[in-house]
Amino acid sequence: MTDKENGKKYFRTHEDLGIYQLAFESAMxxxxxxxxxxxxxxxxxxxxxxxxxxxxxxxxxxxxxKRRYKAAFVSKLNECEAxxxxxxxxxxxxxxxxxxxxxxxxxxxxxxxQVLSGLVKMIISPDDxxxx
Numbered sequence: 001m002t003d004k005e006n007g008k009k010y011f012r013t014h015e016d017l018g019i020y021q022l023a024f025e026s027a028m029x030x031x032x033x034x035x036x037x038x039x040x041x042x043x044x045x046x047x048x049x050x051x052x053x054x055x056x057x058x059x060x061x062x063x064x065x066k067r068r069y070k071a072a073f074v075s076k077l078n079e080c081e082a083x084x085x086x087x088x089x090x091x092x093x094x095x096x097x098x099x100x101x102x103x104x105x106x107x108x109x110x111x112x113x114q115v116l117s118g119l120v121k122m123i124i125s126p127d128d129x130x131x132x
Contacts, residue, residue: 014064019118020057023084026111027053029104030087037099045097049090055083056115067131074126081119084112 014020030053037046063076091109094100122129 014061017060017064017118019115019122020060022111022118023053023056023060023115026087026108026115027057029108030091033094033100033104037094041097041099045090045093045099049087049094052083052086052090056080056087059083060119067129070126070130073130074123077119077123077126081116081123084115084119088112 059080066072
């Protein structure tokens with residue numbers, strides 16, 4: 001979105017953010033892949049990778065709503081970062097356990113690197129995102 005008055009980019013909701021869109025699509029891909037994980041992984045790897053990947057999106061939505069308070073905003077972004085990194089670890093386990101094809105995991109891992117990069121940029125420059 002572009003503000004017509006000053007030509008500056010703005011975002012109405014967290015869903016407008018590219019990193020949110022990447023994280024959401026990746027979480028959905030993980031959900032689809034994890035449907036094929038063995039039943040004995042239901043309460044471990046399957047649950048963990050689904051939870052952490054979804055948590056990136058949920059925490060980003062929460063962070064977006066806390067933009068009035070710099071410390072709260074950055075704290076939630078840090079949680080997003082941790083959940084994205086955790087998801088990458090679960091992807092590694094899924095490959096090592098041969099539940100997920102290597103190339104699929106690599107693609108998802110790269111996407112989470114993009115998400116992490118975007119989150120770090122937001123964490124480093126939170127004032128660009130805060131509500132006046």
